[in-house]
Amino acid sequence: MKKTLIFALVGLSAVAMADGAAITSISGGTRFVNYHAGDTPTDPGMVGFKFNVNANTNMTHLGIWADNDTSGLDEEHQVGLWRVSDGALLASAFISNADVLEGDFYFEALGSSVALTAGVDYIVAAAYWFGGLDGYISEGTYGTDSNVNLVNAVFPDAEALGFVMPGGNTVGNAGRVGPNFKTDAVPEPATMAVLGLGAAALLRRRKKS
Missing domain, CATH: 1.10.12 (Lyase 2-enoyl-coa Hydratase; Chain  A, domain 2)
Structure with missing residues (x-):
């Protein structure tokens, strides 16, 4: 017994x-392939969203939107997680259509999970560039995990392209959703x-x- x-x-x-995705659904919004005209595959623009969590949890995967055009995800994108307070890069991954597709996102497991602390602001962002084939959604309506709060969309400073934490904030826009992540469910x-x-x-x- x-x-x-x-x-x-x-x-x-x-x-x-079970692991849960931060962004569970997307509706509406506008599809873009990049933010600045000067960004390139070697110096991309990082777009995504600022967020925090209600209860301590662990990030287990990073993800990228599979795109909604006829060809789906065409390119490999680097996705990163930063802590806003000190700009520390906490996790990163290169994600392509060779990774696991779950719903509308491809996910790659992190080598080790990353602790997310309740009430602390983080940024998750993905690399996109001028002339790229893949897109992200801006100003959409997003379903989210109940433990995740979207703060606002983020965009790259024109003087700070490349794989860096994006420094621009768009208040009133919940997120530029290309990047996504999964956590241990609370x-x-x-x-x-x-x-x-x-x-x-x-x-x-x-x-x-």
């Missing part, structure tokens, strides 16, 4: 803690209650047996 209890609780926990209170009730029920059954 002890083994049954352990396996049951592990199973419930696994369901509750259980909702209702989920935690179900886990607690399940554990209590299993323990009562164990006492009776």
Whole structure:
């Protein structure tokens, strides 16, 4: 019975803690392929969004939008995560159509997860360039993980192209969504209650047996 209890609780926990995408859906908005006319594949413009989380969690994957034109994702894009307070680069990945497609995004697992602290602002941004074949969405309506808050869209300074944290902020625009990420899911209170009730029920059954 002890083994049954352990396996049951592990199973419930696994369901509750599956990785979740920060951006879950996109509707509306406008598709662009770059922000500045002067950016190139070697000196791209980094676009994305500033965000924070409600509860501590771990980032496990970085992602890129699969694009909605007829050819899908054509190019490899570097995606990065920065902490706003000190500009520290916390994670990066090169993502292409060889990575895992989940819904409208390709994702690549990080070599090691990155801790995200509640209330701290971060930026996730992806490289795009003039003449590129792939696009991102600006001023769309985005479905998000309940633990993730979008603050505003970000864009590159014309004097600071390349793989750097974008310094421009567009207040009133939730995000330029090309980049995405996944985290360890944070259980909702209702989920935690179900886990607690399940554990209590299993323990009562164990006492009776």
